[in-house]
Amino acid sequence: MNPLTIALNYHDRTKHRPSRYAASLGYMDWATQPDPFRTYEGAPRLELSITLEHPTPPGDRLFSNELPVAPLHVKALSQLLQFSLGIAQYKAYGDNRWALRMNASSGNLHPTEAYLLLGPIEGLSEAGMIAHYHPQSHALEVLQELSAPTLAKGSFVVVLCSVLWREAWKYGERAWRYAQLDAGHAAQALHVSASMLGWHTKLLPLHTAKLETLLGLDTPERFAPLEHEHADMALLISPKPFERSVDWERFAATPHPYRANTLSPQHHRWEIFEPLEAAMQGTVPPFSLPSNPLSSPKNASEIIRKRRSAQMMDPRTSHISLAQLHALLRSTAAPEAKVHLMLFIHRVEELPKGLYAYVRDAEALGDLRANLDADFLWQPQGEGLYLLREGEYRGVAKAISCTQDIAADGAFSLGMLCAMHRMEEDALYYRSLYFECGAIGQQLYLEATAQGLSATGIGCFLDDEMHALLGLRSERYGILYHFTIGRAIVDMRLLDMAPYPRCE
Ligand SMILES: Cc1cc2nc3c(=O)[nH]c(=O)nc-3n(C[C@H](O)[C@H](O)[C@H](O)COP(=O)(O)O)c2cc1C
Incomplete structure (x- = not known):
């Protein structure tokens, strides 16, 4: 089998479906939990x-040539x-x-x-x-x-x-x-x-x-x-x-x-990885890392250190302004982007609730319109953001995110829509698209933290349900990652401790 077929088979087989999640043990085998530190x-x-x-710069000076x-x-x-x-x-x-x-x-x-x-x-x-x-x-x-x-x-x-x-x-x-x-x-x-x-x-x-x-x-x-x-x-x-x-x-x-x-005393062998790992060896095609300042003058090191995943979002306090949303989206901008953000807007002042698209590469707009639901409105909201369809998407967002409340209780959640057709040129785009999604995720975490908000990456989602919702008419595009942003409910029972004994 060629690398493209191996990658596409793996992708299809590891989709979460409402009737059957991708294969896993189905329980946590605590006795074999891997050591998180290699030595x-x-x-x-x-x-x-x-x-x-x-000296570390303020967040809004990151990536400045004058640093x-x-x-x-x-x-x-x-x-x-x-x-x-x-x-x-x-x-x-x-x-x-x-x-x-x-x-x-x-x-x-x-x-x-x-x-x-x-x-x-x-x-x-x-x-x-x-x-x-x-x-x-x-x-x-x-x-x-x-x-x-x-x-x-x-x-x-x-x-x-x-x-x-x-x-x-x-x-x-x-x-x-x-x-x-x-x-x-x-x-x-x-x-x-x-x-x-x-x-x-x-x-x-x-x-x-x-x-x-x-x-x-x-x-x-x-x-x-x-x-x-x-x-x-x-x-x-x-x-x-x-x-x-x-x-x-x-x-x-x-x-x-x-x-x-040795990280674990015992292991479970997942045979699917061996051909995949071999097929995914090569020179990974390039992807862009966002090089944008954050919107806050707080020190960047403080923002980075404070970044934490929300385990619960507070629906009562998760409202944000349109300007905040634009700043979050802008922070992910990068040249030659192959990943676009499909947003479930729940609580953004000045915007009706609904399904939106943030097109990270203006040149892809025509192709996206041709491949997504023909009835979408594509109403411009400024800076690459488009309203596709008004409506209440909290229930849908939660259902698609493996019934996780964090996808519904924040200001918005989103799915990252990727140009899967690039894999026909080079199967290793399958890796580079994921890398691009991960980079966007890290950047969104930081901009959310800069704004005093919280975020969480969502790897657990129902792939084809999201594709159906977008009315995807081909396999040119696919969703590889979800994400949510809002205001977290912090678990006060957890104790915080310094990272290193020699930390001042
Ligand atoms: C790729 C990726 C997928 C994730 N998927 C989920 C998820 O589906 N649900 C969830 O609650 N957290 C998810 N998280 C958040 C992680 O659990 C979190 O990053 C981890 O516990 C470390 O906490 P920290 O982000 O505060 O450092 C995901 C994070 C990443 C990077």
């Missing part, structure tokens, strides 16, 4: 400081990681304590791991290295020396990888989708954090199998069975926009000797 046994660990060396550019020093690197993939806080309830991170993750399972390909860095090392980031201790685990002669001074690469097992443990066959979305969240978290330092991020067009060889991920003996990792993407981070291409062939590293910790 390489015996690898030298370099603890990173958590002092803020470089001071931090020199690449170990403290700046530490800051980058802390505000992207680090621990934001611990929560505790009774005897249970769990970490929450700057980047959101489905089920808080955090399949995404980060590896850094570094040249010499002041305060860290005179030699280049490949290091694994360990968020729990905010440390780098040094895996091997690296000669990377072609990297421009001050630039380095972050490779994001996924341990699919962490998601599969809870979500079964649908887990692969969530791992891709989570990687998109992590990429945007890095992009925003890099911007705080005046740095730039660029997706590198590199073959995932090559990345895996370089990082030693293709050595099965290093991992417990079924706990292997796959590379998702490589991001080049540099003080200046990077123009030259990276001569990948010149990266050289000798295989490292370290074994990864």
Whole structure:
């Protein structure tokens, strides 16, 4: 079977349907819950400081060209990681304590791991290295020396990888989708954090199998069975926009000797993943990371740290203004967007309740109109927002979001409609579309937090019910992620604790 057929079969098979959700164990096997922290046994660990060396900008100055550019020093690197993939806080309830991170993750399972390909860095090392980031201790685990002669001074690469097992443990066959979305969240978290330092991020067009060889991920003996990792993407981070291409062939590293910790005592094998993972190896087509300021002058580091998923929305206080809605949508804008937002507006002052579309690429408007319900109004509401149909969609939004109240009780919820037809050009768009959705999700979380609102990603939704509601007339488009925004009811029983013992 070719990669496109494998991806489309997987997609169809893992749709949630009203009569049957995608296959999973159907219960939580707590005895095999995976360790959320990977560590390489015996690898030298370099603890990173958590002092803020470089001033972090206000949210409304993010991505400004006038921000001071931090020199690449170990403290700046530490800051980058802390505000992207680090621990934001611990929560505790009774005897249970769990970490929450700057980047959101489905089920808080955090399949995404980060590896850094570094040249010499002041305060860290005179030699280049490949290091694994360990968020729990905010440390780098040094895996091997690296000669990377072609990297421009001050630039380095972050490779994001996924341990699919962490998601599969809870979500079964649908887990692969969530791992891709989570990687998109992590990429945007890095992009925003890099911007705080005046740095730039660029997706590198590199073959995932090559990345895996370089990082030693293709050595099965290093991992417990079924706990292997796959590379998702490589991001080049540099003080200046990077123009030259990276001569990948010149990266050289000798295989490292370290074994990864075992995450679970036992595993369930989901056979569907093996052909899918093989088919999804390759050079992932590019996707855009939103590079927009947030609407608040509050410090960006505070906004990032405060971001939390709402577990309940308060319908009595979840009203927002049209200007707030526009600011939320605007924050997701990006060039060459392949994902559009289909909104269930419940409580936005000045807008009638109903179904709306936010078209992120004006050029796609004609194609969207031709492929969605022919009776939609497409009445412009400014800045790419269109009213499709007036009406009460709270019940529908909740039903489509696996009966989750959060989809109905906020100001609005939405589904991300993706240009699935791009997969005919290259089956790996199946990954890049998820990455784009995840990046939009992370950005929406931050803009919602900037406005004093809350948000929650929604991976659990009934795929074809949403497609039917949109009157989709072909498979050119498909929904890959849902999301909700409103005002949260905070669970006051949970205790907040500092992320790191050495935190000031
Ligand atoms: C891809 C994705 C899918 C998610 N799906 C759901 C969902 O269906 N329902 C829900 O209540 N939360 C969902 N969440 C929210 C996560 O449970 C939440 O991010 C996680 O518990 C970590 O909490 P935090 O976001 O406060 O760090 C999702 C998050 C992501 C990133």
